[in-house]
Amino acid sequence: MNLMDGNRIINYLVETALLGHGLKSIEDDLIISLWPEDVTLAWVENGEIIIGNISEFIPARKQSKNWERLDGMAVLKNEYKGKNAFLTASGTMAVARKINCPVVVTAGIGGIGDIKSEQLSYDLPALSEMGITLVATSPKDMLDIPGTLNWLHENRVLTYGFNTGVCNGYICVLEPSKLDKEISNNDLDNIPLGCNLILNPIPQERRLNDLTLLEGAISAGKNAENKGEYYHPAANAYFDKSSNGLSSIIQLEALVSNIKIAKKIILS
Ligand SMILES: O=c1[nH]cc([C@@H]2O[C@H](COP(=O)(O)O)[C@@H](O)[C@H]2O)c(=O)[nH]1
Numbered sequence: 537m538n539l540m541d542g543n544r545i546i547n548y549l550v551e552t553a554l555l556g557h558g559l560k561s562i563e564d565d566l567i568i569s570l571w572p573e574d575v576t577l578a579w580v581e582n583g584e585i586i587i588g589n590i591s592e593f594i595p596a597r598k599q600s601k602n603w604e605r606l607d608g609m610a611v612l613k614n615e616y617k618g619k620n621a622f623l624t625a626s627g628t629m630a631v632a633r634k635i636n637c638p639v640v641v642t643a644g645i646g647g648i649g650d651i652k653s654e655q656l657s658y659d660l661p662a663l664s665e666m667g668i669t670l671v672a673t674s675p676k677d678m679l680d681i682p683g684t685l686n687w688l689h690e691n692r693v694l695t696y697g698f699n700t701g702v703c704n705g706y707i708c709v710l711e712p713s714k715l716d717k718e719i720s721n722n723d724l725d726n727i728p729l730g731c732n733l734i735l736n737p738i739p740q741e742r743r744l745n746d747l748t749l750l751e752g753a754i755s756a757g758k759n760a761e762n763k764g765e766y767y768h769p770a771a772n773a774y775f776d777k778s779s780n781g782l783s784s785i786i787q788l789e790a791l792v793s794n795i796k797i798a799k800k801i802i803l804s
Pocket residue numbers: 551553554557558559605607623624625626642644645646647654657658659768769772
């Protein structure tokens with residue numbers, strides 16, 4: 537593992553699948569201008585896990601077409617030898633485990649749905665088994681969000697809502713599902729160590745209000761899957777195009793907002 541950050545203790549790690557494959561119309565400069573200071577990300581380059589900062593990561597976005605996307609199962613099985621790959625939330629959690637980092641940051645997580653390769657995204661077992669606190673926005677809108685939260689609750693993952701008691705969608709506004717506990721800024725310095733999912737929603741007025749876009753994104757994802765390509769980047773590209781880039785901007789803002797929460801977390 538190449539710890540570009542030297543040997544300093546890393547308190548949280550940010551995933552790279554969204555930045556690498558998901559934010560189609562977002563220029564590198566916009567990411568850099570919104571990016572908070574002192575943030576470490578994880579990816580795989582030339583078969584090695586890299587932990588580095590945003591300027592070390594940005595060149596990888598130029599080659600994203602040729603890069604894979606690896607989840608936590610692939611990382612645990614060391615299936616990254618010889619590869620270049622972005623890491624999903626669970627992929628980043630597996631790396632975090634290796635370096636004793638207790639917190640990971642993402643935006644839209646996987647879950648339970650009818651996406652072929654993942655009736656159950658590895659994000660869920662990773663959450664229930666790795667003892668890591670994941671700061672996210674919501675399960676993605678095309679998934680069964682109530683079913684996903686039920687699975688987490690049945691598998692001893694504590695779900696927290698940041699300034700809310702419910703989860704009502706990722707970039708769309710959907711039906712609310714109850715979370716275990718509502719927390720606010722003042723609670724972040726006293727989160728019990730364990731299998732925790734903190735959901736920090738995108739403000740409702742920033743989200744997409746045309747639900748037909750969700751149907752289009754689902755069929756774009758399914759078409760990609762039938763061609764042997766990745767579902768989520770295709771669904772995200774559809775959202776991006778049909779919302780004139782708004783879907784990508786709000787996902788980038790969500791990731792940055794989740795990083796700001798992670799910075800304040802103290803586990804006890
Ligand atoms: O455009 C994208 N957005 C988000 C992701 C990632 O998708 C993962 C969930 O994917 P899956 O359902 O395949 O496990 C999340 O952890 C996130 O990292 C992605 O790959 N591409």
